[in-house]
Amino acid sequence: MKRIYMDHAATTPLAPEVLEAMIPYFSQRYGNPSSLHSFGREAREAVEEARAEVAALLNAEPSEIYFTSGGTESDNLAIKGIARRNRKKGRHIITSSIEHPAVLEVCKALTREGFEVTYLPVTKEGLVEVGAVEEAVCEDTILISIMHANNEIGTIQPLEEIGRLAREKEIYFHTDGVQTAGKIPVDVRSLGIDAFSISAHKLYGPKGAGALFIRKGVRIESIQQGGGHERGMRSGTENVPGIAGLGAAARIAKENMAEESERMRSLRDRMSGWVLKNIEGSWLNGHPDKRLPSNLNFSFRYIEGESLLLHLDALGIAASTGSACSSKKLAASHVLSAIGLSPVDSHGSLRITLGMSNTEEDVDYACRAIFDSVKRLREMSAMRPE
């Protein structure tokens, strides 16, 4: 059976060139970058080359890039590191209610260290309002952490305005950019960002590698002590193959971005156009324009998302849902709740995230598969239009 992967916000396949860039560092070039000999040198060169490539993707300086194990660690380092280092200045943090758990749970943990956190609401399209950020700012605010684009609904936040505000008020500004790095242009300078988290496996790189951009001059402390790697910011022997992979992935993403994001946008619009026109009782969650080119988040009335996923899986389509029934905690998606969806409407949600391998043919096949699955489940549903 044909299998079509449409869950690229969860993870992406490794690009063949990325794998190629990684392989030597598992075998022949296995040196420890901290070693002074030639083995260490070649590993160190790979790490520094990758650092330059990641910096280029974000319009940062190589010296502002710190390698981590992934998006979650980058978020932990940015938020805990900035909060703890600046606690004498203040103890208030502003974030949004639709952040990834890697931000929300870190903020929650910091409240146990005496920090206070404001979780900003969002509009029904999933936008954080700059006015609301401004209102939340107080004397004690030391950090604003707002994601670039949401992983579930794809809404892109007005970072530039938030960044400007943060600079005016002299508050550090962190952004979880896991869903945008490599997909849409990111310029940490023009966006006014102090710290930006990225993850390799969301941009056709390997799992277990990520990076944090920290603007030069930001007061931050390490959260992992040891041998002082990454200029003391992140101890632990570098994951050289992973870092080489992240560097290659960043380079390829930058080269292909303009063309690929246009292609994604066209596939996305083709799909939403067809689905919304042909399936009654369906709508798109998130923002109509301020949206990742690869993201679709539908809701279908009278059916439940896990059932829909399983039917689609049987037809070879891999997607995801915000339905409570598919989550470990049996709770509806916090993002869908925050944009005002009732639990019933979150139940029928379907997230499609497109990627490099998807073609027009795949999209058309997926549209039919969604149509058929929704129809079948509605036929057996105990809910229907009254």
Next chain:
Amino acid sequence: MSQQEYNEKVMDHFMNPRNVGMIEDPDGYGKVGNPTCGDVMEIFIRVKDDKIEDIKFRTFGCGAAIATSSMTTEMAVGKTVEEGMKITREDVAGELGGLPPNKMHCSNLAADALHMALEDYRRKIADKKT
């Protein structure tokens, strides 16, 4: 995530549910669940000579909700009203070879819908007699 995975039998009942639909003017009807929790089940029965002659269901819910509904109807058909009342949620889960633990409670309500349909039937019979 093994705790969220369904076994083959559950998947079979989910993908190919038995007795889907409704019965016009049923002898008994039961509906349980609430859409906020994510599962709503309806059971329709036709009873002849005290036996469940025909049974149909409609379910809004996850894989487990649909599979347990299907299995419940399969277990109930041909049984007497009394026997039908004795089918428990645990029996249904057992007959399916088990459910993921987090689905045992919320999505395994079909037996309740069956009991409600059987009670509805009994009430109708009692009403007719009086």
